[in-house]
Amino acid sequence: MTLASPPQTKPLTGEELRKMNAYWHAANYLSVGQIYLLDNALLKEPLKLEHIKPRLLGHWGTTPGLNFIYVHLNRIIKKCDQNMIYIAGPGHGGPGIVANAYLEGTYSEYYPNISQDGEGIKKLFKQFSFPGGVGSHCTPELPGSIHEGGELGYSLVHAYGAAFDNPDLIVGCVVGDGEAETGALATSWHSNKFLNPVYDGAVLPILHLNGYKIANPTVLARLSHEELESLFVGYGYKPYFVEGSDPETMHQLMAATLDTVIHEIKEIQEDARNNGFTKRPQWPMIILRSPKGWTGPKEVDGKKVEGFWRSHQVPFGELASKPEHIKLLEEWMKSYKPEELFDENGKLIPELAELPPKRTRRMSDNPHANGGLLLRDLKMPEFENYAVEVSESGKVTAEATKVCGKFLRDVMKRNLESRNFRIFGPDETKSNRLDAVFEVTDRTWEAEIFPYDVNLSAEGRVMEILSETSCQGWLEGYLLTGRHGFFSCYEAFIHIVDSMFNQHAKWLESCFDIPWRRSISSLNYLLTSHVWRQDHNGFSHQDPGFIDHVVNKKAKVIRVYLPPDANCLLSVTDHCLRSRNYVNVIVAGKQPALQYLNMEAAVKHCTKGIGIWEWASNDRDSEPDVVMACAGDIPTMETLAAVDILRQNFPDLKVRVVNIVDLMKLQPETEHPHGLNDKDFDSIFTTDKPIIFAFHGYPWLIHRLSYHRTNHANLHVRGYKEEGTTTTPFDMVVINGLDRFHLAMDVINRVPHLGYKAAYVKQMLQDKLIEHNQYISKHGEDMPEIQNWKWSY
C-alpha cells in the first residue's frame, strides 16, 4: 500500500497545474461539443448554424465540476497506483463522464467506431442524446459506470455497496447537492457505520455544492458553513472544504485536499489492518463548492447563467433565431483552446494523453465497474440436505423461512472466506426467521457495541438498517461489482423501493444488449411476513402488490416464485442464488404451515414451475369437473382444505389441483420465456371446465397474465381484495373470500349436476362462516378445527 505524501498547501508544480487544467479544458470542451455540435467538431472553421444540433439536449450545469473532480482523482490514482472507481451522483453529468472515458482511450477501445481523431470526436458529439446514440446519463453503455443516475438519490449507497469486501478499492462518489435532498441519500450518509476498515474498501464522498437544482437553490448550499460542517461531523465524517471559482487556486486546493484525505484513508486502513478494528473511524469527505456551469457563459441575454440554475441544462438555445448565440457558443468553446489540446488529426496531444492512468487503473476501465468480470460462483451446499421430512402430504408443519435460514447459513458459511455473499434486511432477518445465519456470522456493526448485545460485530455479514432504500442500494452496488446477495423484507414495505427496483431492472434490461457487460448475479428478494400473516399488525402491513409492480418490467429480467412449502422454498432459493441477470422475487411465509412435498417432489415441481398435484386430485385418467388452482402458501392450504371438504361431501366430483410456483408460467410463451404454450396450458387448465384460482396477491394479476388463454372465461380468481384489519389469520382469508368455505362454495356454484346435496353443503359452509365469526369474536383466535386442520387423504 502506497501512502499518499503528507499534505502540502500547493502540491502542484506549475507544469502539473498547467497540464491538469488543460486536461480539464479538454473534458469540458468535449462535454459542450456533445451537447451542441453535429459537425465542425474541432472548430477548424467558423461555427455556423448547420454545425449545430437541431434539438439541443443535455445538461451542462454539473458537468465542469464532475470533470474537475475526475482529473484530480486521476492524479491520485497515478500517484498511489490506486484502485478507484467513480460514481457520478448527478446523472445529468453524462457528457462529462463520457468525455473522460474518451480522453482515457477506453471509449474507443469499447467502441472502435468512436476513434481517437477528428472523425471520432465528430461521432462522439453526434451520438450524444441522438436517436440511435447514447443517453444523457451514465447509462450501462458507458464503460466505468455502475450508476445511471437518472433517478436521484442512490449514488452513495451504490458507492458503499461497491466498497464492501473490496479492501483495495476507493470509491470516489460525487453526491449532487440536489440529490442530497432525497430521502434515500439523506440516510445513506450513515452507511459509514457499516463499513469495516479492515475488510472493506473506502468511500470518498465528494458533496458537490453546485448551488442549484433545475430552478431552485439547494438546501445544503444555503446552510451556513458551521451548520454544514456540523451536519457532516454529526453524520460521522471529517469534512474538508474546497470552495471557490478561480481555477488555479481551486486546482491547488483540490490537489492538497485530496492528498490529505487519501492519506487519512490509508492511515485509517493501515491502523485497523495492523492493529485490528477498535472503533469506527471518522472517515474524511470533501465538500466542493464550485459555480454551477463553471467556465460556461457568465450571462446570456443579460441574465445570470454561470453560478446560477440557468446553467442547469443547455445554457442557451435559439441559435437559429439569434445569430449572436452562435457567436457566444463559438467563443465559449474556443475559450478552452481546442487547438492546444488536440493535434491536427483531432488526437489528444501526447502530454495530455499521458496524464490519465493506464489500462485497468483508468476509472473508465476498472473491472469493478463491469462486475461480471470479477464474479465468482457461490460455493453452494446441497439444498436437499435441509429438506423437511414429508412422508405424507399436508400432515406435518414447518416454518418455511426458518428452514431456508439454515440453508442460507451454510451458503454464508461456505463463502465466508471468499467474502462475496451478504444478506440484507431492514431489521427483519430475525423477525423473518432467518436467524440461523447468526450461527456463522453477525450483523455488520461498526458503531459502539455493548456487552449484552447479541449477534453484532464489525465483521458481521448480515446488513441491517431500518432503511429499505439503503438495503436495496447497498445490494445493488454489491451485485454490480460482481458479488452475491439476498434481501429479505416484509412484503408490504418492499414498495418503499419500487422506484429503485425500476431503475435496477432497467439497468439489467439495457445490459442484455451490451456485449461487453458481463453477467452479474441476480437481485434476490425474499418477501415474507406477508399479507396473509400480518393479521396482528393490521391493514398498514398488508399489501401484496410488489408482484404487480415487478411484472411491468421486461420479461427477460423478471422472475416471480411462490413456493407453497419449505422444500419448494429451498429449491427455489437455490435456483435464484445460482441465477444471473434477473430480479427474482420469492414470496413465502414464516409461520408454521403444512408441508406438502418431499424434496424429490419439490425439486420436480419447482423445475416445472407449475403442475397438477396428483396426490390431491381425484380426476385420474379423465377430465376433471373443476380445476382448483393455487399459488402461494396460504392459498394452497385453503385450496386443499376446500378440496378436502368437496371430496368428503361429493365423492364423485372430479377435482384437479394445480399448484403454481413460477407465476410467469401463466403468461403466453410469446410474452415470457417461462410461459406455457397454449397446448400445455389447456392440458392443465382444460378448455371448458371451471377454474377456481386461489392467489396470494391481487386477483386481477392472474387475469392479466392469462386473458389470452382459451379457458379464460371460466377462470374465477380469489385473492387479496384490499380487505384488511387486525384479526386472526383465518379471518384474513375469510374477509377476502379466499378461505376454504368460500372456495368450496365457488365450486358448488360453478359445477353443474351436483345433485340434491349441493344446497345442503352450501348451507353447511355458510354456517361454518358464521360459527367462525362467533368464535373469533369470543376467543380472539381461530377455531381449533381451523388451527389444527390437516389434509385427510
Add this chain to the structure above:
Amino acid sequence: MTLASPPQTKPLTGEELRKMNAYWHAANYLSVGQIYLLDNALLKEPLKLEHIKPRLLGHWGTTPGLNFIYVHLNRIIKKCDQNMIYIAGPGHGGPGIVANAYLEGTYSEYYPNISQDGEGIKKLFKQFSFPGGVGSHCTPELPGSIHEGGELGYSLVHAYGAAFDNPDLIVGCVVGDGEAETGALATSWHSNKFLNPVYDGAVLPILHLNGYKIANPTVLARLSHEELESLFVGYGYKPYFVEGSDPETMHQLMAATLDTVIHEIKEIQEDARNNGFTKRPQWPMIILRSPKGWTGPKEVDGKKVEGFWRSHQVPFGELASKPEHIKLLEEWMKSYKPEELFDENGKLIPELAELPPKRTRRMSDNPHANGGLLLRDLKMPEFENYAVEVSESGKVTAEATKVCGKFLRDVMKRNLESRNFRIFGPDETKSNRLDAVFEVTDRTWEAEIFPYDVNLSAEGRVMEILSETSCQGWLEGYLLTGRHGFFSCYEAFIHIVDSMFNQHAKWLESCFDIPWRRSISSLNYLLTSHVWRQDHNGFSHQDPGFIDHVVNKKAKVIRVYLPPDANCLLSVTDHCLRSRNYVNVIVAGKQPALQYLNMEAAVKHCTKGIGIWEWASNDRDSEPDVVMACAGDIPTMETLAAVDILRQNFPDLKVRVVNIVDLMKLQPETEHPHGLNDKDFDSIFTTDKPIIFAFHGYPWLIHRLSYHRTNHANLHVRGYKEEGTTTTPFDMVVINGLDRFHLAMDVINRVPHLGYKAAYVKQMLQDKLIEHNQYISKHGEDMPEIQNWKWSY
C-alpha cells in the same frame, strides 16, 4: 399568546410530580392491560391464565416513553392554553396513545361503549388487536390521530404538513430512533427550511432514543453525544437532551426542558410576528433517551428485557406453560398500583382526571386531527375562463400544463388570504410549466436568499424540495388537517412515493367506515413530463406504472384521469380540486400538442368520462367497422393521425373514435362506482368489432380493467411496453408500436374485406416507418410531416 415561564431546574412541585407520575402509571397500566388482559382488568382478584388473551399481540417497548411524553405535553397545554396535537412516529405505541385518549375521556365520548368504568376498561383491553376490535397502531379509528405509523418514516413530514398555515398550533412529534433511519425521515429534518415563524405553527420534534429496533440497536442511539448534537445542529435545530431512567429525575428534567423549548418557540414566533421574518430560526428540539420498555420487567427468564430489544413487542409470553410468567405479569401491572389510580368502579380518581386539558385542548380531541371539521371549500375561479380557443379540432396547439398553470395561479390567488392551498413539487413546478403560479406567490424558502434569486420568499406557497417523500408527506399532513393541495411530479419518479400513497389510500379507505371522521380534500397528483415526452432524458425517466399501482387500492378512493388536451385538463383539475376523500391521479403532457375540444365539448366529455368523438368518426347512424379507442394525450394524437390515414385511404371504412378521460369507466360498475354498465360499454365498443386501443401506460392494464366485457376478445391494446431510450418524441411511440403507422396497420390486419388496397397501404405504412428511421438517424429530429401533423377533417 401566553409565554411559558422562564425555565427552572426543578419546575414541578412534589404534588405535581406525584400526580404526573401517577397519571403516567395509569397510562402504562392501561397499555399493558391492552396487550395482555381479557378480564380481571383492574386486578381485583388474583391473576389467572383465563384472564389473559390467548394471542398476545402488541408492542410494549416504545409505549412507556410515548406515555411519558404525553403527560408532559398535557402539562404544557394546560399551562399555556396551548393548541397542540401529538404525532407518534413509533406506530407500535398504539396502546399508549389509546390509553391516553381513554384517560382524557375522549375515547368514551367517541365510543360510548368503552365507558369510564371497570366494564369500559375491560372492553378497552379486549378490543385491542382483537378481531372486530382496534389495531395496534394509531389507526384512523383513534381520535386525535393523523398518523397511523405502521410504515415508518413519515411522522416528521406529517407534523410539518400539519403546522403549515396553522400559526397557533404546536405539533408535538415523537420520532422513533428506528424510524429515524429511514430515508424519508432522514431528509425530513430539513423541513425547518420551509417553516415560516410568522404564518406557520411550530413543530416540536422529540427524538426518542429508545435504543433498539426489533432486534438491533439503532444507529442514532449509538452515536456519541457530540456527534448526535452536531447532527441536529447541522440539521438546523437546537437540541436539548433529556436522558436517564430514574422517573423522578426524568420528570423534573423533562418538565424543565419543555418549559424551555416552549418558551423558545414562543420567543421565536413573537419576534418574527412583531418584527417580521429576518432569518431562519434555530428551532428547539428534544432528544429523549429513556430505556426501551421502561418500567417493564427488567429481566425475563434470566435475559435482559428493560433497556433492550427484547422489550420491543410483548416482553414475555408462554403464560400457559410458565405459571411464573403470570406472576411476573401480575407484579408488573400491580407495580403501577391500579388501586390508587382507579376508584371502586374503575373510574380514574378525580385528582388524576383533572390533570389533562379539557375539551378540544385535549390532544385526542383537537379538531386539527379531524381535519374535515376545519375544512373550508376553496374559492374557485371559473375554469372555463382559461379555455384554449378551439374552433376546429386538431388544428391548434397548446401546452396543457401551462394552461392549467394559469388556472392554478388564480386558485392560489383567490385563496391567498385564507391560506389553505399549497402547491407541491420536487423542484419541478417550472419544468412542469406551472410557473404562472409564480405571478402570485413564490417558492417557500426560509433559508438564505440572494439578490439574484427569483421566485423565492419566506412567505411563498409553492413547496419545492428535491424529495418526493417530503412533498408527499407535507401534503398528506396538510390535507389531514383540513386544507387543500396539488402535487405535480415527473411521472416516472412518482414511484418513489408508491408506499406512501399506499398508506394514505388505506387511511382514506378506513375513514369511510368511521362516521365521526369528516371528509377531507382529495390528494391530487398531476403526473407530467410523462413517459412519451421523456425522449431526451431516456429510459430511466420512462415509467407509466403508477396508474397500475394506484388501481390496486379500493375503487372508492381511487380516480384516474387522462385528459387528452388542455381544456379537458382544466375541467378535470377543477373537478379534482373540489372533490373529497379521493386520490386523484391526472396524467397530462407539458409539451405543445394539438387541441381537440372547445370548452363546452371538453366539459361534456369529461363529465361523461368516456365518449365517441363524432367529429373524428365516420360511422354515423350505423355500426362501425372498427373502434379506435384512446386514452392519454399522445395516444389520442396517434389514434387521430391513424384515423386520418385510414379515412384517406379507405373512404368506405367506418371508423369510430372513442376517447377515455376517466379510466375507471372501463371497469364494470360492480367494481368501480364510475364503471360503465355492460349495456353502455357494449354500445360504445360494440360486441363484435375489432377495437384498437392506444393507451398511455402499460397495455395490460386495459385488459385487466375490461376482461369481463363482451367484446374483450377483439380488444387489441397498444401502450408502453418498456421500450425506451434517448430518441425523438415520435420514435418513442414507434419503438413501442403505438404510432399512427402501426395503429393503422393494426386496423388493416383486423378488418376484413378492405379489398386490393389493403396490401398497398400496408406497404406504404411500412415504408413510412423506414423513412422515419432514416430521417431521425440523419437529422436527430422527427420529419416535418410528423412534427407539423394536423387533423385533416
